[in-house]
Amino acid sequence: xxxxxxxxxxxxxxxxxxxxxxxxxxxxxxxxxxxxxxxxxxxxxxxxxxxxxxxxxxxxxxxxxxxxxxxxxxxxxxxxxxxxxxxxxxxxxxxxxxxxxxxxxxxxxxxxxxxxxxxxxxxxxxxxxxxxxxxxxxxxxxxxxxxxxxxxxxxxxxxxxxxxxxxxxxxxxxxxxxxxxxxxxxxxxxxxxxxxxxxxxxxxxxxxxxxxxxxxxxxxxxxxxxxxxxxxxxxxxxxxxxxxxxxxxxxxxxxxxxxxxxxxxxxxxxxxxxxxxxxxxxxxxxxxxxxxxxxxxxxxxxxxxxxxxxxxxxxxxxxxxxxxxxxxxxxxxxxxxxxxxxxxxxxxxxxxxxxxxxxxxxxxxxxxxxxxxxxxxxxxxxxxxxxxxxxxxxxxxxxxxxxxxxxxxxxxxxxxxxxxxxxxxxxxxxxxxxxxxxxxxxxxxxxxxxxxxxxxxxxxxxxxxxxxxxxxxxxxxxxxxxxxxxxxxxxxxxxxxxxxxxxxxxxxxxxxxxxxxxxxxxxxxxxxxxxxxxxxxxxxxxxxxxxxxxxxxxxxxxxxxxxxxxxxxxxxxxx
Numbered sequence: 051x052x053x054x055x056x057x058x059x060x061x062x063x064x065x066x067x068x069x070x071x072x073x074x075x076x077x078x079x080x081x082x083x084x085x086x087x088x089x090x091x092x093x094x095x096x097x098x099x100x101x102x103x104x105x106x107x108x109x110x111x112x113x114x115x116x117x118x119x120x121x122x123x124x125x126x127x128x129x130x131x132x133x134x135x136x137x138x139x140x141x142x143x144x145x146x147x148x149x150x151x152x153x154x155x156x157x158x159x160x161x162x163x164x165x166x167x168x169x170x171x172x173x174x175x176x177x178x179x180x181x182x183x184x185x186x187x188x189x190x191x192x193x194x195x196x197x198x199x200x201x202x203x204x205x206x207x208x209x210x211x212x213x214x215x216x217x218x219x220x221x222x223x224x225x226x227x228x229x230x231x232x233x234x235x236x237x238x239x240x241x242x243x244x245x246x247x248x249x250x251x252x253x254x255x256x257x258x259x260x261x262x263x264x265x266x267x268x269x270x271x272x273x274x275x276x277x278x279x280x281x282x283x284x285x286x287x288x289x290x291x292x293x294x295x296x297x298x299x300x301x302x303x304x305x306x307x308x309x310x311x312x313x314x315x316x317x318x319x320x321x322x323x324x325x326x327x328x329x330x331x332x333x334x335x336x337x338x339x340x341x342x343x344x345x346x347x348x349x350x351x352x353x354x355x356x357x358x359x360x361x362x363x364x365x366x367x368x369x370x371x372x373x374x375x376x377x378x379x380x381x382x383x384x385x386x387x388x389x390x391x392x393x394x395x396x397x398x399x400x401x402x403x404x405x406x407x408x409x410x411x412x413x414x415x416x417x418x419x420x421x422x423x424x425x426x427x428x429x430x431x432x433x434x435x436x437x438x439x440x441x442x443x444x445x446x447x448x449x450x451x452x453x454x455x456x457x458x459x460x461x462x463x464x465x466x467x468x469x470x471x472x473x474x475x476x477x478x479x480x481x482x483x484x485x486x487x488x489x490x491x492x493x494x495x496x497x498x499x500x501x502x503x504x505x506x507x508x509x510x511x512x513x514x515x516x517x518x519x520x521x522x523x524x525x526x527x528x529x530x531x532x533x534x535x536x537x538x539x540x541x542x543x544x545x546x547x548x549x550x551x552x553x554x555x556x557x558x559x560x561x562x563x564x565x566x567x568x569x570x571x572x573x574x575x576x577x578x579x580x581x582x583x584x585x586x587x588x589x590x591x592x593x594x595x596x597x598x599x600x601x602x603x604x605x606x607x608x609x610x611x612x613x614x615x616x617x618x619x620x621x622x623x624x625x
Contacts, residue, residue, distance in 0.1 A: 063205025067249055070198030077191035097353055100134040101346060104141020109148040117142045125290045132290065132357040136297045140349060143273070143302065143342045146244060150269075150335040153249050156200060166204065169197030227267040230260075231310060234271020244276035248338065252331050262326045266317060266337050267310070273342070274306045293360040300356065305345030316341055371443040372396075372450070373422050380454045383463055390450060390467070394474045394592055396422065397443055398585070401481040402517055404436055405581075408484050409491065409510045416517045437485060444478050447471075462596075469599065473591035480584035483577045490574040501562055505571060509578055512546055516582050523589065533598040537605055539586055547579040 108117045117138065125135040173193030180186045238247040251268045254260035260268070277299045309316060316337060320326070324333035349356070370376050373396050378389040403421055406413045423431075423439055431439070451471050459467070487509075494506035519539045526532045554571050557563045563571070590602050 059205055059208070063202045064250070065202070066198050066205060067202030070195045070200075070202055073191050073195030073198060077188045077195060080188050080191075095134065097133065097137045097350065100137030101141035101144075101350075104138035104143075105145040106141075107138075108142040108145025117145070121294060125294050132293055132297075132361065133353050135294045136301070136353050136357060139294065139298045140301055140346050140353075143305070144339065144346060146276075147335070147339040147342055150248055150252070150338045153252055154331040154335040166197050166200040169193045170201065173197055227263060227310075227313070230264045230267035231271040231306075234268035234273075235275040236271075237268075238272040238275025239278040244272045247272040247275065252334060255330050255334060262321075262330050262333065263313070263317065265330070265334050266313060266320075269334060269338050270306045270309050270341070273309075273338075274302050277302050289364045293357075293364050296364070297356055297360055301345065301349055304349070305341065308345065308348065309341035316344075370446070371423075371439060372446050375446065375450045378450075380450070380457055383454065383457050383459055386450075386454050386457075387463065387467065387470075390447070390454070391470055391592060393443075393447055393450075394470055394477070394588075397440070397447060397474060398477050398588060398592070400440055400443065401477050401484075401585075402520070404433070404440060404481055405484045405513060406517070407433055407436065408488055409513050411510055411514060415514060416521065433488070437481070440481060441478070444474060447474055465596075469591040473588040476584045476588040476591070480581045480588065483581035483584070487574055487577050487581075490570055493570065494574070497567075499563065499567065501557055502567055502571070505574075508550075509574070512578070512582075516543070516585070520585065520589065529595050529598050533594055533602055536586055536590055536594070536602065540583065540606070543579060543582045543586070547575065550575045550579075 104117060121130065121135045121138050121142075125132060130138075170193075173190045173195075176186055176190030177194060180190065234247060234251070237250065238244050248269055251260065251265050251272070255262065255265045277295075281295050281299060317326075320333045320337040320340065323336055324330075326333045372393055374389040374392040378386055380386045399417070399421055400423055402416065403413055403423070406416060423436070448471070451467060454467065455464075491506060491509065494502050494509075497503045497506075516539070519535075519542070523532060523535045523539070526535060551572065554563070554568060554575075558568050590599060594602065
């Protein structure tokens with residue numbers, strides 16, 4: 051008989067188990083994700099209901115980490131209170147013990163091949179036959195998840211059974227149960243899954259590699275180690291997210307300390323219901339549920355106190371993104387209006403920077419020095435985070451504008467403010483169009499079609515030309531010359547837009563691009579051209595005088611009328 055440890059089979063089993071857990075969790079979230087979010091969001095009013103919601107959603111979803119990360123998102127968004135968030139996460143700890151029961155009952159009480167292989171076979175066939183948009187496809191992933199979970203467990207179990215019969219753990223036992231506690235924390239922290247680490251413990255216990263006392267120590271460690279996922283999820287988040295993640299750490303840590311201190315009486319109680327010599331895996335599942343339940347009972351009266359302590363420890367620090375408005379009072383309209391114009395111009399430049407980053411253009415080609423967002427951050431932020439900061443800055447501008455409207459304003463001052471805030475909205479619509487382009491740009495850049503790939507470079511060149519035109523415009527002091535410069539910029543945008551469309555039509559006729567590529571190019575060009583126009587219109591309303599704005603709008607109206615007349619002439623039959 052081979053008594054060596056089949057390491058590759060053990061690792062393969064662990065990988066299959068983890069993949070099964072992923073499929074199971076992801077398919078359930080896809081099938082009923084909205085229902086889970088509604089359950090966690092709406093059915094958490096009150097401590098008992100929030101705990102019950104945490105238990106139920108985690109028992110079904112089979113992932114306390116997924117539920118905990120949802121709680122982080124809801125508390126961070128302000129749709130769930132701190133106290134209820136703590137309650138849901140406490141309930142999630144109880145709900146995750148259902149995994150132990152499932153593994154203990156089905157993984158060690160029944161012959162795995164009887165149901166694991168049919169689940170994989172049936173799920174695999176449905177996976178191939180049905181499209182990814184159908185419910186049956188997600189159901190097939192659910193079946194595959196269960197099948198892989200138990201198949202991986204069987205691999206782990208059989209890889210250590212022979213080895214466990216010939217290994218002597220007495221040397222390790224000299225270090226005490228602390229070693230196993232720390233081992234449970236480490237394994238769970240590395241794998242980011244308490245379910246997987248507990249399955250390993252159950253496997254070791256079933257094969258005789260671990261005894262009951264060392265197993266319960268590792269399960270306690272796994273309970274503490276699972277907090278790492280939530281702590282990682284709160285990094286760089288709001289103060290409310292940090293509070294929830296710290297509450298999760300405190301609850302699991304204190305619960306672990308209580309369980310470890312009361313290890314003997316709790317083990318005796320577990321052995322009273324299940325014989326640890328003949329039914330150790332069931333006893334361990336019972337112990338896992340028992341000490342989490344005790345933790346909830348101990349913490350239940352102190353949820354409010356814990357929430358208040360964390361609020362004091364992690365107070366909200368509202369980030370002020372404005373540069374010119376933060377120290378400007380609205381009581382002096384002239385000064386406030388001047389500051390508002392400067393702030394909207396700041397918003398415009400941040401949006402320019404966002405566009406350059408989206409198109410992978412070095413911002414030094416446009417800006418001589420770092421903009422305020424960059425100066426206030428230790429390292430460059432991601433595009434999604436940058437976009438959120440731009441939105442927050444726009445919100446602060448609108449808030450200041452609303453306060454300014456409450457002051458006694460002259461009619462011309464009110465009109466000026468209205469034009470400025472219209473410019474701010476155009477800037478945000480421009481950046482939204484740019485954001486919508488990002489996916490198409492990635493496709494164009496990676497396309498094997500040389501023409502499609504060249505369009506990516508063409509868009510980048512057009513954007514750089516626009517920003518250089520804008521830089522020249524901002525250096526002009528004469529309002530009439532500014533007006534003429536903006537008109538020339540608009541004419542250039544329209545010319546490039548028309549030329550791009552003609553080029554697409556030419557290649558479509560030649561058959562060098564297919565129907566999907568034609569649609570993608572035209573839609574991307576539409577978004578890009580509209581984004582460019584909106585930037586020009588924003589500068590017009592922000593920096594030109596009322597007379598120049600009127601002349602500019604009149605010129606735009608005449609251009610539209612001329613275009614309409616041209617269309618009618620082209621459409622009329624020859625006489």
